[in-house]
Amino acid sequence: MKKIALCATCVLFCFVLLIPLARAESEYVDGWLGTWTVIMNDESTVTWEITETWVSDTGRSHIAYGIKNPDAVEFQIYYSTFFSKHFYIEADHDLTVYDLPQDFAEYSELVPAKDFQSFTAKTGKYPIASGYQGTEPPDPEPCAASYLLGDDDPRLDILRRFRDVKMAASAAGISMIELYYETSDELIRQCEENPAQKLSLKLMLEAVIPIITILL
DSSP states (O other): OHHHHHHHHHHHHHHHHHHHHHHHHHHHHHTTOEEEEEEETTSOEEEEEEEEEEEOTTSSEEEEEEEEETTTEEEEEEEETTTTEEEEEOOOTTSOTTTSOSOGGGSEEEEEOTTSSEEEEOSSSSOEEEEEESSSOOOOOOOHHHHHHOTTOTHHHHHHHIIIIIGGGSHHHHHHHHHHHHHHHHHHHHHHHOHHHHHHHHHHHHHHHHHHHHHO
């Protein structure tokens, strides 16, 4: 009787320990659930509806299943704990993880933001640039460029495209993007206190934009 009670206690203890582990594993792809507005490289938009996720028995493979509209194309977002990356591929939902291509040239890598409300895409098979949760663009983060040029300046689109297409394509670029938004508040504050600094930075930014345009 004691052995049975001990065994049952051990099973219960292991179950309690595994609950948070299972939840942590599901977080890899559960953040993709919902409606996404996705911006393509040609600046057109499509909508993703992601309604289901799956985790392998080993916990190493995670998949989110979605439909791309307007053409109702089935796709999968595959996350491997080995690579710690999210990969997009247009494939039937009944295609298992064991049947997915092993060649990562067949995918496009997606880089979700820390809050999983938006993402950028690295250059890959599919012409995806970026996307955000829902159908309404999120409130923009404090941005030094829009402060210097003005919120309605069309040149901001050039800077944002350079950010999403070029800079977001590398880990170093992503780090620079994060640093830029982290310091924008302080930079704006300094410019408010020193109009001459604001003018100087504006002229520098305007001089760089033509170069960025060539690089796109």
